[in-house]
Amino acid sequence: MLEKIIVRGGQRLKGTVKVEGAKNAVLPVIAATLLASKGKCEILDVPELSDVYTINEVLRYLNADVDFANNRITVDATRELHTEAPFEYVRKMRASVLVMGSLLARNGKAQIALPGGCAIGSRPIDQHLKGFEAMGAKVKVGNGYIDAEVDGRLQGAKIYLDFPSVGATENIMMAATLAEGTTIIENVAKEPEIVDLANFLNSMGAKVRGAGTGTIKIEGVTELHGCKHHIIPDRIEAGTFMVAAAITGGDVIVEGAVPEHSSSLIAKMEEMGVKFEEVENGLRVIGPDKLKPIDIKTMPHPGFPTDMQSQMMSLLLAAEGTSMITETVFENRFMHVEEFRRMNGDIKIEGRSVVINGPSDLQGAEVAATDLRAAAALTLAGLIADGYTRVTELKHLDRGYVNFHNKLAALGADIERVSSMEQEQTVIMEQMKEA
Numbered sequence: 037m038l039e040k041i042i043v044r045g046g047q048r049l050k051g052t053v054k055v056e057g058a059k060n061a062v063l064p065v066i067a068a069t070l071l072a073s074k075g076k077c078e079i080l081d082v083p084e085l086s087d088v089y090t091i092n093e094v095l096r097y098l099n100a101d102v103d104f105a106n107n108r109i110t111v112d113a114t115r116e117l118h119t120e121a122p123f124e125y126v127r128k129m130r131a132s133v134l135v136m137g138s139l140l141a142r143n144g145k146a147q148i149a150l151p152g153g154c155a156i157g158s159r160p161i162d163q164h165l166k167g168f169e170a171m172g173a174k175v176k177v178g179n180g181y182i183d184a185e186v187d188g189r190l191q192g193a194k195i196y197l198d199f200p201s202v203g204a205t206e207n208i209m210m211a212a213t214l215a216e217g218t219t220i221i222e223n224v225a226k227e228p229e230i231v232d233l234a235n236f237l238n239s240m241g242a243k244v245r246g247a248g249t250g251t252i253k254i255e256g257v258t259e260l261h262g263c264k265h266h267i268i269p270d271r272i273e274a275g276t277f278m279v280a281a282a283i284t285g286g287d288v289i290v291e292g293a294v295p296e297h298s299s300s301l302i303a304k305m306e307e308m309g310v311k312f313e314e315v316e317n318g319l320r321v322i323g324p325d326k327l328k329p330i331d332i333k334t335m336p337h338p339g340f341p342t343d344m345q346s347q348m349m350s351l352l353l354a355a356e357g358t359s360m361i362t363e364t365v366f367e368n369r370f371m372h373v374e375e376f377r378r379m380n381g382d383i384k385i386e387g388r389s390v391v392i393n394g395p396s397d398l399q400g401a402e403v404a405a406t407d408l409r410a411a412a413a414l415t416l417a418g419l420i421a422d423g424y425t426r427v428t429e430l431k432h433l434d435r436g437y438v439n440f441h442n443k444l445a446a447l448g449a450d451i452e453r454v455s456s457m458e459q460e461q462t463v464i465m466e467q468m469k470e471a
């Protein structure tokens with residue numbers, strides 16, 4: 037049997053939960069270690085996620101030495117690197133395309149399997165390729181691969197992104213660090229993970245300015261070296277626990293939460309009646325007895341993050357009245373709506389928006405995670421549903437959350453993760469006895 041989370045609703049969460057290093061910061065940072073032709077990189081506060089193991093495998097395939105233990109990664113990429121990232125890795129994790137900029141800058145050549153679509157939309161990488169081409173690379177697409185090559189060094193260029201894509205900003209930024217001359221990228225993504233990557237690159241000897249604003253300027257250097265770097269806390273994991281506290285009317289300290297990284301989320305949750313208090317090392321979140329309905333539109337940072345959209349859907353199901361969520365970042369990120377409906381959620385899809393009528397009388401059901409954030413969101417809904425919610429397809433959850441069920445259990449949730457039918461029966465019998 038595949039693993040399941042079983043959660044019985046009804047517990048108010050209370051206590052302290054600690055967030056991990058950010059998945060979306062560590063993946064590009066690991067890809068950037070390939071730029072160091074001298075010395076080792078040491079990365080700290082690395083979360084133990086399946087995505088991290090996958091990108092480490094990509095690096096080993098490319099001939100780097102990677103050690104990962106106790107939330108610390110060391111990478112030695114000083115040997116000559118291979119140039120190809122095959123489909124078996126890119127299929128598992130789209131962020132594998134982030135090695136392209138580093139490989140192209142370091143080797144003058146990169147072959148990456150075409151990532152293709154995924155559960156949240158088609159996710160093209162045309163903006164990444166446009167940037168590489170502007171820097172002088174010849175890009176060919178064929179036989180399921182993207183082949184990029186440059187004669188000599190990449191050349192600094194002025195690049196305007198049609199959309200502030202996180203991945204394109206990161207990939208072009210990495211490529212430009214070793215280019216000849218200055219690169220200016222306009223309309224870039226401003227996410228905190230972009231700033232973390234720029235800080236890491238600068239510690240390696242790069243000259244990157246403007247990260248966190250709409251324009252990034254990179255003066256190319258001839259060589260980068262190893263360095264030591266701490267990964268920023270995961271604002272999406274932090275946000276997920278903020279919602280867990282709010283949905284249960286709980287009182288939780290989210291240790292490691294950085295308020296400035298989550299300002300849109302905090303503002304919208306405050307509109308719903310949730311109380312926040314800055315405490316040492318984090319944020320205290322107090323859920324009200326009644327949640328108010330609100331409207332949300334996902335946007336690039338500092339707008340409301342698409343990666344919190346499904347968790348907020350759970351919270352809005354508990355609010356008293358009608359709310360609307362509009363998804364503008366991904367074209368198809370409502371796959372979880374059907375699963376919420378299985379739990380008796382009253383949600384209608386209208387084009388790129390959903391209308392949520394709360395408070396839904398949520399009922400426990402067996403539901404399948406359709407992507408990583410949906411896995412967390414369905415578990416959150418399970419915290420207030422009547423009876424038992426069983427969440428399957430946990431491979432998605434493991435891409436982005438470390439010990440999710442244990443962290444919720446430590447806050448008082450009635451939750452277990454099981455891997456056999458017998459275990460599932462035992463957990464339900466035990467939970468019934470306690471109820």
Ligand SMILES: CC(=O)N[C@H]1[C@@H](OP(=O)(O)OP(=O)(O)OC[C@H]2O[C@@H](n3ccc(=O)[nH]c3=O)[C@H](O)[C@@H]2O)O[C@H](CO)[C@@H](O)[C@@H]1O
Pocket residue numbers: 059060061063131157158159160161162163164165199200201202203204225342343365366367
């Ligand atoms: C590993 C990582 O950091 N993943 C995050 C990253 O994904 P990712 O970097 O893939 O997201 P992007 O910002 O690039 O994508 C946003 C939108 O732009 C479109 N697009 C993107 C690139 C391109 O060349 N052409 C194009 O059309 C995409 O299809 C999508 O609709 O940012 C997303 C948006 O905040 C988050 O949801 C992901 O969690």
Ligand SMILES: C=C(OP(=O)(O)O)C(=O)O
Pocket residue numbers: 060130131156343408409436
């Ligand atoms: C969509 C996400 O990640 P990725 O880009 O790695 O699929 C996410 O973190 O919610």
